[in-house]
Amino acid sequence: MAVLRILGIDPGSRYMGYGVIERNGSRLRYIHADRLVLGNMPFTERLLKIDAFLGELLALYEPDCAAFEGIFHQKFADAAIKLGHARGVAICACARFGIPLYEYAPTDVKQSVTSFGRAEKAQVADMVRILLGVQNTWPVDASDALAIAICHANRI
Template sequence: MAGAGPRRVLGIDPGSRITGFGIVDARGRELVYIASGVIRVEGRSFPERLRAIFEQLGEVVDDYRPDETAIEQVFVRSNPDSALKLGQARGAAICACVGRNLPLAEYTASMVKQAVTGNGAAAKDQVQYMVRTLLGLRGRLREDASDALGVALCHIHRDRLAGYFQ
């Protein structure tokens, strides 16, 4: 995936109504916050929501030019219809990235929590606190954006552990 130089990673927290994104640069040992936000697609038909995720995430990629992408895997809860919709939203996000020739890595929620907090069962507020701490951010982050930044951080940490970032 990554080489020894600076890398820009786009993390994605997919959702069928709100998709979070977060962009982090890894410059040696330094982590630099670049941007984060959400793509809101509420109030549209489902096919229109998928198109909006695809198009708007594509704009994020075009604007910020990440080197790599990391996305959270679908966690199947008790509602299969919700899981299917989430999977389709995730697919739209994946297509927006791989259609622009970006390498893509996938991580479970517990892998992200483990990488960011040291605890694979950490609560959302613990993840948000550590994301803010690791990136030197003040104030509260929107949950979806914080989760996406956590995915990007997880990817960077895993690459570092694999020897990509020295």
Template sequence: MIIIGLDPGLGCTGWGVIAKSGNRLSHIANGQVKTDPAQPLAERLVVLDRELTDVILAHRPDAGAVEEVFVNSNAQSTLKLGQARGVCLLALARAGLPVAEYATRLVKKALVGTGAAEKAQVQAMLKVLLPGVKLAGADAADALAVAITHAHVGR
């Protein structure tokens, strides 16, 4: 089974693709989709959709997993994150994939054993679970963590 994980963001959306065979996981690819903050919101969402669609077509996953939105103190930032997350959900659903959603604390707990884990701990565990992985950045690492969470707890 091939799983794609997404860590949504308007400025940068991370993606990570893994393969699961029995209890064994292997890294396929990871990366980040960055949008230009000087562009209008609608154009940034189009770029995000187009690039995610290209990744999905290139790797042909069997399932998708997306990190849930956390609410922060800046309502405008939360709305933009929600819009980017909507594009992520749409891209996966349009490809006909079953889509799961996971809270950040669950992702951290699934990888590190505690929902309060730091990003460095998650990235260290990724290197244990996916030996030799070269991370494209923090958002790509988070996306791989979401994919691994789905491999462990998804149905």
């Protein structure tokens, strides 16, 4: 079986988590993870930064596919709209590179990584470290992105 490189993306309007893993048969290998800090710059500039950053990330790591967490219910409409815009920019960046996209519900990601669909973020991060065999600690956005990538690796 060929090695598959997967990019997990946890988009947001203030921070975007990303994580790259490889799957070779049933083995997972950690490549890189972090988060892009978008801060308080004007919203349109944040969207441009997401697009430019993902272009660089996709060129550098050359993933075979990308996985996103599906949209979940937001309490505030404005936050949901901004998240949708950030997510759309990330999806377009991947599409521009011809990278197949996959989407998973948040409960499916948690279930895949922890065997419990309502796991807390700390539980998810702990299991990500165990599954990837590393001791790294990442910002929560990055460990979420790795969990999304692991979920995809487990589904294909």
